[in-house]
Amino acid sequence: MKHRTFFWFFLPTGLAMLLFIAMPIVSVVTQSLFTPHEAVLVTVETCTPFSCAQETTIDQEATAALREQSPMGRFVGFDIYTDRGHLAFSEVAQAWHSSDSFGEFLKQLNNLPFYRAMGFTIVFVFVVTPLVIVMGLLIALAVNTVNARLKGIVIFFSLLPFVITPLIGALVLFWMIDSRGIIGTALQWMAGDPSLSLKASTGLMWISLMIYGVWHAAPFAFVIFYAGLQTLPMDQIEAAQIDGASRLQRLRYVIIPHLMPLVTFVALIQLMDNFRVFEPIVGFNASAHATSLSWAIFNDLGGETRQLSSAAATSVITILGVALLLSPVLVRTWRDYKGKV
């Protein structure tokens, strides 16, 4: 393609990306480097239905003057990134010096909101992503062998978990695993322990969240793999059959290599999605046991006093995290591409 043609083809996409991706990132990075002005506090008489009292409040006139002077607020550089709510450099250093063993250090690290969120996120990403790929592949293989007349309806039902709005899906499961819900009660009966509660134990809550993650995303992998299976060259399969390859060998040496580019694609999307795990944590009311960076942003913005700078810093860290996580896959794809050229 001529450069000129390419330019005109790319222009609309390029503009949209600039407007909807690049500019918000610039804005969020800027926001994370500035914080609101020092609050100017005054004590004034405040009367409510109950009583009048001297209470502290913000001096609006003085604050307005400050804002006029420097509308961006205070420039603080990377202070927000290094404070206790984020990377917590000084707290980590202190934990390192004060702990006798590595286990003790990890325990202290887990007490800091950022590292606690990362702990759960990383486990979630590396448990859910491979399981989604395996489950998706198994469902695709199974559906592929189903009688053609039943296929439509089987595909429809297999897709349902992915079609349901994530928050609704999470809420449905949340009520089912409640200690008075159908799954919760069944588990209590099976374990013979009436006080067993999935929601009260961190470990069980993590497992529930991961089961939800796989349940929700496996259909996505399934559709992709199923589409891939339709492009499988039958002559190769037949040739393998003639060579005496067993079913498993055909899967291992013909089908999976054929689907490999799709596996990379699903892995990329899933790594990204799972790193931003959010809906199940809100839907399961699980913040006591599991948090993630996305949840931390939600929490910063949802409090009675919004912490925009803190949320912005967490957003930037999330972007960097996703980039870091995807880099091995992207590097591999790039190498494959170069090898082909």
Added chain:
Amino acid sequence: MFLKKFAIAGAMAALMSTSALACEISARVSIVGNEFPAIQSVGAGAQACTGAEVKTNLTADHQKINLPGMQGNPAEYTSAIIANSSIVALMNEDVIRPLDDLVAKHGQGLKKNQLITIDGKIMAVAFMANAQHLVYRADVLEKIGVQPPKTYEDMLAAAKMIREQGIMENPVGGAYAAGWNLAEEFVNMYLGMGGSHFKPGSAEPNINTEAGIKTLEMMKALSDYMNPDFLTHDSNATNAEFRAGNVALMNMWGSRAATLVSADGVAQEVVDGFAIDGPMTVGGGSIPASTLWWDGWTVAKNISDEEAEATFIAMMNGISPAMMANEEIRTQAVWLIDGYQPTDAAKGVFAAAGMNTIPYPMLPYMGLMHTALGNELVDFMKGDESAEQALKDAEAAYIAAAKEKGFL
């Protein structure tokens, strides 16, 4: 379900016909607020006005959207229905206007105690009072032969007896969901223990104290008698437990208690045994472990004077004394509106006010403290760390947030 909707529609129609008499507005009105029966009545009253459109957006997530919705110019929302905690966020960002001129022009019939006055300027009009107080099952307490508890220590003793006699496994209910609810219970209990969240005259935190530790120990002791899922139970879930007959004692909002057993499918014994009492004290203190709240409405700053006036008139219609003639509306809350005759359901909130319960602090940095408490106390409630450590963490989280917002 259909019948219920029909009844509500009927009630609303009746309301509109009574209050639409004199309400004529000439500019748009858009209201954002929390979602519970009393506020829905206020919204419906405002919507009865004619002449221009009155939109309402009543949702439990109101405080996530009211500030952004009022910061634009012109503001999307011309009025936010708020409480003493949430007005602070709007005041901090200077998005609500003083109402003195509008009160002088259209505020006939407002009582003086309805006017929220800050530094001599009227910033909000309150229409109801609220507090958490004891809600209990009189039949269950009768069975074990004890009086309704006046202190949290009595509550624990009663809970122990109920469990030991095999009446209920988890007789105590509490909105202890991680986050806002858990922090609110701490705030209540800490004030009851005689604590104060900040060092006098400053934004320095003051919760890692002996009172703080005693507060957490009491909360932990109570949670032993709660449904094991307590860290996921907000007031809705706690009420569901009470309605299902699983709970005999709980600290509940007055605004929820009034309509607690009027839901569909509540067992007759729960309806019959349902009773309300004042808030409890704790640790030998005389001030209840609860906080007083008011709910009121504000008018946005970034709107035209016509819109502000229309909003004021519509909101005044939403809290008109004529509404107090409606029996259903009257029971929904402890109204501050002129002509309100208290119902039995209001007993708990009145007792709270009479016992000198402390109002929830309207400090600019209280919201940050509340958020920090809601996140950092869970480890202690789960039994994963000591009370001292949890309080230390909460203070550290608060300090980081307060530094960011320029309070420290």
